[in-house]
Amino acid sequence: MTFTEVETEDYHGQILHANYLTSETWRHTSSGWKLAMVQTMAMLKDPPEVQLSPGDWLAYTGTYRAAPDLLYEVKIESGRLVGGLVGDAGASLHAELKDVFFIAGRPERERFFNAIPAERLPGMSTDARAKTSFGPKCPVKAHIKDR
Numbered sequence: 001m002t003f004t005e006v007e008t009e010d011y012h013g014q015i016l017h018a019n020y021l022t023s024e025t026w027r028h029t030s031s032g033w034k035l036a037m038v039q040t041m042a043m044l045k046d047p048p049e050v051q052l053s054p055g056d057w058l059a060y061t062g063t064y065r066a067a068p069d070l071l072y073e074v075k076i077e078s079g080r081l082v083g084g085l086v087g088d089a090g091a092s093l094h095a096e097l098k099d100v101f102f103i104a105g106r107p108e109r110e111r112f113f114n115a116i117p118a119e120r121l122p123g124m125s126t127d128a129r130a131k132t133s134f135g136p137k138c139p140v141k142a143h144i145k146d147r
Contacts, residue, residue: 001026004043019043046104047096056098057081 005020025037057076063086064072071086074093083101084090093101 005040046094047102049094050097052081052095052098054079060093 002021002023005022007016007018007020009016009018019042020040021043022038022040024035026033027036028034054076060074060081061076062074064074066072072083073086073090074081074083075090076082077090081093081101082090083093091103091106094104096102
């Protein structure tokens, strides 16, 4: 059996909405029906996108260091802002807000950037929902081998 769960929750005065897709597998045994397995997945939606000018994009281009061996590169390719680990093909970055980007179809993987010059950028931090902040911006392009 497969069904959609619609959840509305009051979390400290903030109303949160979420949709989940749940599949249950039942097995008929000699003692009756038994629940064999349940799988629940969040049904995520891309957030609304705001338009940034190509001039705004330039402020984000460069290589960001999340760890000594983890570099993320942001560049402009074919008229779009693209980001990915150094050496990977990358994916189009869409702005949810200024400094907050997402990859279409993967809203749980937001990227936070700060266009402030490298000497003023904070370090990298990650929260429990796989939202990642990359910084500081590296002054020199670098490449990772044998990741």
